[in-house]
Amino acid sequence: MHELACPTCGTSAQYDFKNYLMICPFCSETFKHNVETGEKDPFLDHYIIPNTMAPKAVKDMTLEWLKRLHHNPKMVDKEYVVASVEGVSVPFWVISLEAHSDWSGLAQRRTRIQDHGNGSDFLNENGKFRRTYRWGINARNNICELWGIARMHEPKEKILVNWDGFPLDSTFSRGHIEKPQADRSAYDAKEAFEFKFANGLPISGVEVDEESAIRRASQHVDQYHHQIASQYVDFLIECRTEIEIAGIQLIHLPFWHVTYYYRPQTALRHFYKPALKHVLIEGYSSGVLHGELALTRTDKVGVNAIVTGVAALVMFLLGAAWHPAFFLVAAFAGIISAASLYLSAVKSKLPTMAQSAVNSGGRSEGVAEASRVEVA
Numbered sequence: 001m002h003e004l005a006c007p008t009c010g011t012s013a014q015y016d017f018k019n020y021l022m023i024c025p026f027c028s029e030t031f032k033h034n035v036e037t038g039e040k041d042p043f044l045d046h047y048i049i050p051n052t053m054a055p056k057a058v059k060d061m062t063l064e065w066l067k068r069l070h071h072n073p074k075m076v077d078k079e080y081v082v083a084s085v086e087g088v089s090v091p092f093w094v095i096s097l098e099a100h101s102d103w104s105g106l107a108q109r110r111t112r113i114q115d116h117g118n119g120s121d122f123l124n125e126n127g128k129f130r131r132t133y134r135w136g137i138n139a140r141n142n143i144c145e146l147w148g149i150a151r152m153h154e155p156k157e158k159i160l161v162n163w164d165g166f167p168l169d170s171t172f173s174r175g176h177i178e179k180p181q182a183d184r185s186a187y188d189a190k191e192a193f194e195f196k197f198a199n200g201l202p203i204s205g206v207e208v209d210e211e212s213a214i215r216r217a218s219q220h221v222d223q224y225h226h227q228i229a230s231q232y233v234d235f236l237i238e239c240r241t242e243i244e245i246a247g248i249q250l251i252h253l254p255f256w257h258v259t260y261y262y263r264p265q266t267a268l269r270h271f272y273k274p275a276l277k278h279v280l281i282e283g284y285s286s287g288v289l290h291g292e293l294a295l296t297r298t299d300k301v302g303v304n305a306i307v308t309g310v311a312a313l314v315m316f317l318l319g320a321a322w323h324p325a326f327f328l329v330a331a332f333a334g335i336i337s338a339a340s341l342y343l344s345a346v347k348s349k350l351p352t353m354a355q356s357a358v359n360s361g362g363r364s365e366g367v368a369e370a371s372r373v374e375v376a
Contacts, residue, residue: 007031007040020139021046021206021250028194030250043250047190048089049172050197051254051283055085058256062279064177065288066260080294083259083276087201087283088146089252091139093213094168094187096246101225102128103240105233125233134168134187135221137213139206139250147257148280148290159227165220172253175288186284190251201254201283210248218243254283262294309337 001014006024008031015022015033021043023030030046033039053061059082066080067073104126136152143164144150153166154174172186191197222241229239258279277292312333319326 004033004040007042016205019205019207020209023193023203023205025195030193045248046193046250048193048197048252049186049190049254049284051087051089051199051201053087053254053256053281053283053286054200055087057286058085058087058258058281058283061177061281061286061288062258062260065279065291066294068177069293079262079264081261081263083261085256085258087254087256089198089201089203089254090146090149091204091206091250091252092136092168093139093208093210093217093248094251095135095137095214095217095248096133097135097217097221098130098132098244098246099221099225099241100128100130100244101229101239101241102126103229103232103236104238105229105236107233122234127229127232129225129228131225133221135165135217136168136171136251136253137165137208137216137220139208139213140204141207146255146280147278149255152289153224155224157228157231159224159231163220163223165217168251171289172282173285173287175282176285177288186253186282187251189284193250193252198252198254203252206250214245214248218245255289256281256283260294308333312337 002017003012004015004022005012006027006029008029009024009027011024011026013025017033017035020032021030022033022040030043032041032043034041062082062085063076063080067076070076104124106122107125109121109123138149150164151161152171153161153163154171155161168187169185195203221243225241226236226239230236258281259276260279261274261276263274277294278290279288279292280290281287282289312330315326315330315333319330
């Protein structure tokens, strides 16, 4: 940490030079600092989307989200415990851009052509499409420091997302349980940056510069359009995307991270080991961006393995003490238990593989499917 005087109010404060931009804690002025020359240049395109939620409202919203997923909503208050509620305002570079894509490829005929070569079964196809975005790029070096924030983009197309950027307008306005509290979109509600609009949320520093953000956004959109074009044909030969940058702004976005655990009141508590689950909520219009279910398929398979294993043991004892026919039931239950244990072990490895893929910047199709989160 180093002490600097704000170029606007002149008040001295401690700043971390690893940050690309400095933010005065007294007057909210944002400026660049040249370490070699000592020059301080104001940065004007800095905005913040106000946080409109308090910790209690976040907790209540999480419980309401769980009630809508639970088969018996009245049991949610008894069986679910919110362990922590933490909020943070994260900086994002929002790049306004327009992307034009031209593609060509081969599409297989629906009916085969007789007495011709194999190549006649495919038709040459080509096309073009254009889209505009306000593309969000995390301005933190560690894009995984907040749970769920590294995979925000959920496109309407059925494609594999292996980038961390996202279109702001469609992403930061989804997952509402009820009618949004705010009538305006998050982007339209942005204010010139001041700490007061965070309403108590910690403000994360800006570590990534504009050039890196624009480069990453261009790569993301190019990959996105390449996968969109791949849906039109069976074999994509070429996809060329031209990107026009219209502008770039720095915007702090409010997020709430909630952890909870499931504590069943039924006999399931003897077989289920409580584990922390996560929910990510945006703090402007109160939408659930990501959420983990208390009981996943892996958990259910594991519980099934235990129950059938106990049943196999009981049937074996009955077969030994009463009638040999119970041995057949014991063998059947044992096979189901062994298969369930195997599936549970395989599925439990997939989230770890998915996290490793996130850290390396990509993931395979099978892992992506296994690690997909269900959202209300």
